[in-house]
Amino acid sequence: MTFKTTFSLVSGFALALAACGDSEPEPDANSMAADMEANQTAEYDPMERDYPLSEEIQARRDAFDSDAFQAEYSGFRDEIAAEQIRMGANMDPDAEMTEDDRAEMEAASQPRDASTNMRTRSNMTWSYLDRNDDDQLSVAEYAIWAVPLDPNATMPNDQGEPQLSADQANRAADSFFYYDIDGDTYLSRREFTSARRGENYGS
Ligand SMILES: [Ca+2]
Ligand SMILES: [Ca+2]
Known part of the structure:
Protein backbone atom coordinates (compact mmCIF):
# COMPACT_ATOMS: atom_id res chain seq x y z
CA MET A 1 0.00 0.00 0.00
CA GLN A 40 3.38 -11.37 -6.35
CA THR A 41 0.21 -11.63 -4.32
CA ALA A 42 -1.99 -13.84 -6.53
CA GLU A 43 -1.48 -17.51 -5.84
CA TYR A 44 -1.57 -20.10 -8.54
CA ASP A 45 -5.06 -21.53 -9.07
CA PRO A 46 -4.82 -25.30 -9.54
CA MET A 47 -8.37 -25.51 -10.86
CA GLU A 48 -7.57 -23.61 -14.01
CA ARG A 49 -5.63 -26.14 -16.01
CA ASP A 50 -5.63 -29.79 -17.01
CA TYR A 51 -3.20 -32.33 -15.62
CA PRO A 52 -1.83 -34.90 -18.04
CA LEU A 53 -1.31 -38.08 -15.99
CA SER A 54 1.02 -40.88 -17.00
CA GLU A 55 -0.43 -44.39 -17.07
CA GLU A 56 1.21 -45.18 -13.73
CA ILE A 57 -0.17 -42.07 -12.05
CA GLN A 58 -3.58 -42.61 -13.63
CA ALA A 59 -3.69 -46.09 -12.05
CA ARG A 60 -3.16 -44.57 -8.58
CA ARG A 61 -5.71 -41.92 -9.38
CA ASP A 62 -8.27 -44.59 -10.39
CA ALA A 63 -7.62 -46.63 -7.25
CA PHE A 64 -8.36 -43.71 -4.97
CA ASP A 65 -11.60 -43.74 -2.99
CA SER A 66 -13.50 -40.64 -4.06
CA ASP A 67 -16.38 -41.14 -1.59
CA ALA A 68 -14.02 -41.33 1.38
CA PHE A 69 -12.24 -38.25 0.09
CA GLN A 70 -15.48 -36.29 -0.12
CA ALA A 71 -16.56 -37.34 3.38
CA GLU A 72 -13.18 -36.37 4.85
CA TYR A 73 -13.26 -33.10 2.97
CA SER A 74 -16.72 -32.21 4.29
CA GLY A 75 -15.52 -32.85 7.84
CA PHE A 76 -12.57 -30.51 7.35
CA ARG A 77 -14.84 -27.85 5.93
CA ASP A 78 -17.00 -27.99 9.04
CA GLU A 79 -13.92 -27.67 11.26
CA ILE A 80 -12.61 -24.73 9.30
CA ALA A 81 -15.96 -22.97 9.41
CA ALA A 82 -15.95 -23.29 13.20
CA GLU A 83 -12.42 -22.07 13.92
CA GLN A 84 -10.45 -18.92 13.47
CA ILE A 85 -6.90 -19.80 14.40
CA ARG A 86 -5.33 -23.15 13.80
CA MET A 87 -2.45 -24.14 16.05
CA GLY A 88 -0.58 -27.43 16.12
CA ALA A 89 -2.86 -29.91 17.89
CA ASN A 90 0.08 -31.33 19.84
CA MET A 91 1.45 -27.97 20.84
CA ASP A 92 2.62 -27.65 24.43
CA PRO A 93 1.36 -24.26 25.70
CA ASP A 94 4.74 -23.64 27.40
CA ALA A 95 6.78 -24.63 24.38
CA GLU A 96 8.51 -22.18 22.07
CA MET A 97 6.51 -21.25 18.99
CA THR A 98 7.71 -23.05 15.91
CA GLU A 99 8.12 -21.44 12.50
CA ASP A 100 4.89 -23.17 11.48
CA ASP A 101 3.04 -21.68 14.46
CA ARG A 102 4.35 -18.24 13.66
CA ALA A 103 3.36 -18.55 10.00
CA GLU A 104 -0.08 -19.73 11.06
CA MET A 105 -0.62 -16.84 13.50
CA GLU A 106 0.39 -14.39 10.80
CA ALA A 107 -1.84 -16.01 8.16
CA ALA A 108 -4.83 -16.27 10.50
CA SER A 109 -4.75 -12.53 11.10
CA GLN A 110 -5.00 -11.67 7.39
CA PRO A 111 -8.26 -10.53 5.79
CA ARG A 112 -10.41 -13.28 4.35
CA ASP A 113 -11.80 -13.51 0.85
CA ALA A 114 -14.66 -11.00 0.73
CA SER A 115 -17.07 -13.17 -1.25
CA THR A 116 -16.60 -16.52 0.54
CA ASN A 117 -15.28 -15.51 3.98
CA MET A 118 -12.63 -18.20 3.51
CA ARG A 119 -8.93 -17.66 3.83
CA THR A 120 -7.32 -16.75 0.56
CA ARG A 121 -5.12 -19.51 -0.84
CA SER A 122 -1.92 -17.68 -0.03
CA ASN A 123 -2.94 -17.55 3.65
CA MET A 124 -3.50 -21.29 3.92
CA THR A 125 -0.39 -22.46 5.73
CA TRP A 126 0.99 -25.97 5.92
CA SER A 127 -0.19 -26.41 9.51
CA TYR A 128 -3.63 -25.05 8.62
CA LEU A 129 -4.01 -27.61 5.83
CA ASP A 130 -2.39 -30.57 7.62
CA ARG A 131 -5.49 -31.24 9.72
CA ASN A 132 -4.23 -34.42 11.41
CA ASP A 133 -0.68 -33.16 12.01
CA ASP A 134 1.04 -36.07 10.28
CA ASP A 135 3.19 -33.68 8.22
CA GLN A 136 1.74 -34.75 4.89
CA LEU A 137 -1.39 -33.80 2.98
CA SER A 138 -4.14 -36.27 2.08
CA VAL A 139 -6.29 -35.55 -0.98
CA ALA A 140 -8.98 -34.04 1.27
CA GLU A 141 -6.47 -31.83 3.11
CA TYR A 142 -5.02 -30.73 -0.21
CA ALA A 143 -8.52 -29.99 -1.57
CA ILE A 144 -9.06 -27.38 1.16
CA TRP A 145 -6.39 -25.37 -0.62
CA ALA A 146 -7.22 -26.48 -4.15
CA VAL A 147 -10.98 -25.83 -4.04
CA PRO A 148 -11.97 -22.56 -2.40
CA LEU A 149 -15.54 -22.96 -1.23
CA ASP A 150 -17.79 -21.07 1.10
CA PRO A 151 -18.41 -23.37 4.08
CA ASN A 152 -21.71 -21.63 4.68
CA ALA A 153 -22.99 -22.06 1.15
CA THR A 154 -25.64 -24.71 0.91
CA MET A 155 -25.50 -26.91 -2.13
CA PRO A 156 -28.46 -29.07 -3.12
CA ASN A 157 -27.64 -32.33 -1.36
CA ASP A 158 -29.52 -34.34 1.25
CA GLN A 159 -27.90 -32.77 4.29
CA GLY A 160 -27.87 -29.26 2.87
CA GLU A 161 -24.12 -29.26 3.50
CA PRO A 162 -21.47 -27.74 1.26
CA GLN A 163 -20.23 -30.28 -1.20
CA LEU A 164 -17.73 -30.46 -4.00
CA SER A 165 -19.04 -30.54 -7.51
CA ALA A 166 -17.96 -33.60 -9.52
CA ASP A 167 -15.74 -31.37 -11.64
CA GLN A 168 -14.08 -29.79 -8.59
CA ALA A 169 -13.48 -33.19 -7.01
CA ASN A 170 -12.05 -34.62 -10.22
CA ARG A 171 -9.76 -31.72 -10.86
CA ALA A 172 -8.52 -31.61 -7.29
CA ALA A 173 -7.73 -35.33 -7.46
CA ASP A 174 -6.04 -35.02 -10.87
CA SER A 175 -3.78 -32.22 -9.66
CA PHE A 176 -3.07 -34.03 -6.38
CA PHE A 177 -1.85 -37.15 -8.15
CA TYR A 178 0.02 -35.06 -10.67
CA TYR A 179 2.10 -33.54 -7.87
CA ASP A 180 2.45 -36.74 -5.82
CA ILE A 181 5.79 -37.46 -7.43
CA ASP A 182 6.86 -40.34 -5.17
CA GLY A 183 3.46 -42.00 -5.54
CA ASP A 184 2.76 -42.55 -1.81
CA THR A 185 -0.73 -40.96 -2.19
CA TYR A 186 0.23 -38.07 0.10
CA LEU A 187 1.80 -34.73 -0.67
CA SER A 188 5.00 -33.98 1.22
CA ARG A 189 5.89 -30.37 1.96
CA ARG A 190 8.15 -30.38 -1.06
CA GLU A 191 5.47 -31.85 -3.33
CA PHE A 192 2.91 -29.35 -2.06
CA THR A 193 5.34 -26.48 -2.68
CA SER A 194 5.48 -27.59 -6.33
CA ALA A 195 1.68 -27.64 -6.46
CA ARG A 196 1.54 -24.24 -4.86
CA ARG A 197 3.89 -22.85 -7.49
CA GLY A 198 1.94 -24.52 -10.28
CA GLU A 199 5.09 -26.24 -11.50
CA ASN A 200 4.68 -27.93 -14.83
CA TYR A 201 6.25 -31.32 -15.37
CA GLY A 202 5.38 -31.42 -19.07
CA SER A 203 3.03 -33.86 -20.71
CA1 LIG B 1 -2.18 -34.69 7.08
CA1 LIG C 1 3.99 -38.05 -2.07
Whole structure:
Protein backbone atom coordinates (compact mmCIF):
# COMPACT_ATOMS: atom_id res chain seq x y z
CA MET A 1 0.00 0.00 0.00
CA THR A 2 2.67 2.44 1.09
CA PHE A 3 4.95 1.35 -1.70
CA LYS A 4 2.21 1.69 -4.26
CA THR A 5 1.16 5.16 -3.07
CA THR A 6 4.74 6.35 -3.03
CA PHE A 7 5.32 4.90 -6.45
CA SER A 8 2.25 6.65 -7.85
CA LEU A 9 3.42 9.97 -6.46
CA VAL A 10 6.92 9.58 -7.85
CA SER A 11 5.60 8.37 -11.15
CA GLY A 12 3.12 11.21 -11.38
CA PHE A 13 5.94 13.65 -10.69
CA ALA A 14 8.06 12.04 -13.42
CA LEU A 15 5.19 12.29 -15.88
CA ALA A 16 4.69 15.94 -14.97
CA LEU A 17 8.38 16.56 -15.60
CA ALA A 18 8.21 14.70 -18.88
CA ALA A 19 5.24 16.81 -19.93
CA CYS A 20 7.34 19.97 -19.38
CA GLY A 21 10.26 18.72 -21.49
CA ASP A 22 10.62 17.43 -25.01
CA SER A 23 11.20 13.82 -24.06
CA GLU A 24 9.16 10.94 -25.47
CA PRO A 25 6.23 9.71 -23.32
CA GLU A 26 7.36 7.12 -20.78
CA PRO A 27 5.80 3.65 -20.78
CA ASP A 28 2.96 3.38 -18.29
CA ALA A 29 5.06 2.59 -15.25
CA ASN A 30 2.02 2.68 -12.98
CA SER A 31 0.21 -0.20 -14.64
CA MET A 32 3.45 -2.18 -14.90
CA ALA A 33 3.94 -1.83 -11.15
CA ALA A 34 0.34 -2.87 -10.53
CA ASP A 35 0.83 -5.98 -12.65
CA MET A 36 3.99 -6.88 -10.78
CA GLU A 37 2.25 -6.46 -7.46
CA ALA A 38 -0.69 -8.60 -8.60
CA ASN A 39 1.68 -11.35 -9.71
CA GLN A 40 3.38 -11.37 -6.35
CA THR A 41 0.21 -11.63 -4.32
CA ALA A 42 -1.99 -13.84 -6.53
CA GLU A 43 -1.48 -17.51 -5.84
CA TYR A 44 -1.57 -20.10 -8.54
CA ASP A 45 -5.06 -21.53 -9.07
CA PRO A 46 -4.82 -25.30 -9.54
CA MET A 47 -8.37 -25.51 -10.86
CA GLU A 48 -7.57 -23.61 -14.01
CA ARG A 49 -5.63 -26.14 -16.01
CA ASP A 50 -5.63 -29.79 -17.01
CA TYR A 51 -3.20 -32.33 -15.62
CA PRO A 52 -1.83 -34.90 -18.04
CA LEU A 53 -1.31 -38.08 -15.99
CA SER A 54 1.02 -40.88 -17.00
CA GLU A 55 -0.43 -44.39 -17.07
CA GLU A 56 1.21 -45.18 -13.73
CA ILE A 57 -0.17 -42.07 -12.05
CA GLN A 58 -3.58 -42.61 -13.63
CA ALA A 59 -3.69 -46.09 -12.05
CA ARG A 60 -3.16 -44.57 -8.58
CA ARG A 61 -5.71 -41.92 -9.38
CA ASP A 62 -8.27 -44.59 -10.39
CA ALA A 63 -7.62 -46.63 -7.25
CA PHE A 64 -8.36 -43.71 -4.97
CA ASP A 65 -11.60 -43.74 -2.99
CA SER A 66 -13.50 -40.64 -4.06
CA ASP A 67 -16.38 -41.14 -1.59
CA ALA A 68 -14.02 -41.33 1.38
CA PHE A 69 -12.24 -38.25 0.09
CA GLN A 70 -15.48 -36.29 -0.12
CA ALA A 71 -16.56 -37.34 3.38
CA GLU A 72 -13.18 -36.37 4.85
CA TYR A 73 -13.26 -33.10 2.97
CA SER A 74 -16.72 -32.21 4.29
CA GLY A 75 -15.52 -32.85 7.84
CA PHE A 76 -12.57 -30.51 7.35
CA ARG A 77 -14.84 -27.85 5.93
CA ASP A 78 -17.00 -27.99 9.04
CA GLU A 79 -13.92 -27.67 11.26
CA ILE A 80 -12.61 -24.73 9.30
CA ALA A 81 -15.96 -22.97 9.41
CA ALA A 82 -15.95 -23.29 13.20
CA GLU A 83 -12.42 -22.07 13.92
CA GLN A 84 -10.45 -18.92 13.47
CA ILE A 85 -6.90 -19.80 14.40
CA ARG A 86 -5.33 -23.15 13.80
CA MET A 87 -2.45 -24.14 16.05
CA GLY A 88 -0.58 -27.43 16.12
CA ALA A 89 -2.86 -29.91 17.89
CA ASN A 90 0.08 -31.33 19.84
CA MET A 91 1.45 -27.97 20.84
CA ASP A 92 2.62 -27.65 24.43
CA PRO A 93 1.36 -24.26 25.70
CA ASP A 94 4.74 -23.64 27.40
CA ALA A 95 6.78 -24.63 24.38
CA GLU A 96 8.51 -22.18 22.07
CA MET A 97 6.51 -21.25 18.99
CA THR A 98 7.71 -23.05 15.91
CA GLU A 99 8.12 -21.44 12.50
CA ASP A 100 4.89 -23.17 11.48
CA ASP A 101 3.04 -21.68 14.46
CA ARG A 102 4.35 -18.24 13.66
CA ALA A 103 3.36 -18.55 10.00
CA GLU A 104 -0.08 -19.73 11.06
CA MET A 105 -0.62 -16.84 13.50
CA GLU A 106 0.39 -14.39 10.80
CA ALA A 107 -1.84 -16.01 8.16
CA ALA A 108 -4.83 -16.27 10.50
CA SER A 109 -4.75 -12.53 11.10
CA GLN A 110 -5.00 -11.67 7.39
CA PRO A 111 -8.26 -10.53 5.79
CA ARG A 112 -10.41 -13.28 4.35
CA ASP A 113 -11.80 -13.51 0.85
CA ALA A 114 -14.66 -11.00 0.73
CA SER A 115 -17.07 -13.17 -1.25
CA THR A 116 -16.60 -16.52 0.54
CA ASN A 117 -15.28 -15.51 3.98
CA MET A 118 -12.63 -18.20 3.51
CA ARG A 119 -8.93 -17.66 3.83
CA THR A 120 -7.32 -16.75 0.56
CA ARG A 121 -5.12 -19.51 -0.84
CA SER A 122 -1.92 -17.68 -0.03
CA ASN A 123 -2.94 -17.55 3.65
CA MET A 124 -3.50 -21.29 3.92
CA THR A 125 -0.39 -22.46 5.73
CA TRP A 126 0.99 -25.97 5.92
CA SER A 127 -0.19 -26.41 9.51
CA TYR A 128 -3.63 -25.05 8.62
CA LEU A 129 -4.01 -27.61 5.83
CA ASP A 130 -2.39 -30.57 7.62
CA ARG A 131 -5.49 -31.24 9.72
CA ASN A 132 -4.23 -34.42 11.41
CA ASP A 133 -0.68 -33.16 12.01
CA ASP A 134 1.04 -36.07 10.28
CA ASP A 135 3.19 -33.68 8.22
CA GLN A 136 1.74 -34.75 4.89
CA LEU A 137 -1.39 -33.80 2.98
CA SER A 138 -4.14 -36.27 2.08
CA VAL A 139 -6.29 -35.55 -0.98
CA ALA A 140 -8.98 -34.04 1.27
CA GLU A 141 -6.47 -31.83 3.11
CA TYR A 142 -5.02 -30.73 -0.21
CA ALA A 143 -8.52 -29.99 -1.57
CA ILE A 144 -9.06 -27.38 1.16
CA TRP A 145 -6.39 -25.37 -0.62
CA ALA A 146 -7.22 -26.48 -4.15
CA VAL A 147 -10.98 -25.83 -4.04
CA PRO A 148 -11.97 -22.56 -2.40
CA LEU A 149 -15.54 -22.96 -1.23
CA ASP A 150 -17.79 -21.07 1.10
CA PRO A 151 -18.41 -23.37 4.08
CA ASN A 152 -21.71 -21.63 4.68
CA ALA A 153 -22.99 -22.06 1.15
CA THR A 154 -25.64 -24.71 0.91
CA MET A 155 -25.50 -26.91 -2.13
CA PRO A 156 -28.46 -29.07 -3.12
CA ASN A 157 -27.64 -32.33 -1.36
CA ASP A 158 -29.52 -34.34 1.25
CA GLN A 159 -27.90 -32.77 4.29
CA GLY A 160 -27.87 -29.26 2.87
CA GLU A 161 -24.12 -29.26 3.50
CA PRO A 162 -21.47 -27.74 1.26
CA GLN A 163 -20.23 -30.28 -1.20
CA LEU A 164 -17.73 -30.46 -4.00
CA SER A 165 -19.04 -30.54 -7.51
CA ALA A 166 -17.96 -33.60 -9.52
CA ASP A 167 -15.74 -31.37 -11.64
CA GLN A 168 -14.08 -29.79 -8.59
CA ALA A 169 -13.48 -33.19 -7.01
CA ASN A 170 -12.05 -34.62 -10.22
CA ARG A 171 -9.76 -31.72 -10.86
CA ALA A 172 -8.52 -31.61 -7.29
CA ALA A 173 -7.73 -35.33 -7.46
CA ASP A 174 -6.04 -35.02 -10.87
CA SER A 175 -3.78 -32.22 -9.66
CA PHE A 176 -3.07 -34.03 -6.38
CA PHE A 177 -1.85 -37.15 -8.15
CA TYR A 178 0.02 -35.06 -10.67
CA TYR A 179 2.10 -33.54 -7.87
CA ASP A 180 2.45 -36.74 -5.82
CA ILE A 181 5.79 -37.46 -7.43
CA ASP A 182 6.86 -40.34 -5.17
CA GLY A 183 3.46 -42.00 -5.54
CA ASP A 184 2.76 -42.55 -1.81
CA THR A 185 -0.73 -40.96 -2.19
CA TYR A 186 0.23 -38.07 0.10
CA LEU A 187 1.80 -34.73 -0.67
CA SER A 188 5.00 -33.98 1.22
CA ARG A 189 5.89 -30.37 1.96
CA ARG A 190 8.15 -30.38 -1.06
CA GLU A 191 5.47 -31.85 -3.33
CA PHE A 192 2.91 -29.35 -2.06
CA THR A 193 5.34 -26.48 -2.68
CA SER A 194 5.48 -27.59 -6.33
CA ALA A 195 1.68 -27.64 -6.46
CA ARG A 196 1.54 -24.24 -4.86
CA ARG A 197 3.89 -22.85 -7.49
CA GLY A 198 1.94 -24.52 -10.28
CA GLU A 199 5.09 -26.24 -11.50
CA ASN A 200 4.68 -27.93 -14.83
CA TYR A 201 6.25 -31.32 -15.37
CA GLY A 202 5.38 -31.42 -19.07
CA SER A 203 3.03 -33.86 -20.71
CA1 LIG B 1 -2.18 -34.69 7.08
CA1 LIG C 1 3.99 -38.05 -2.07
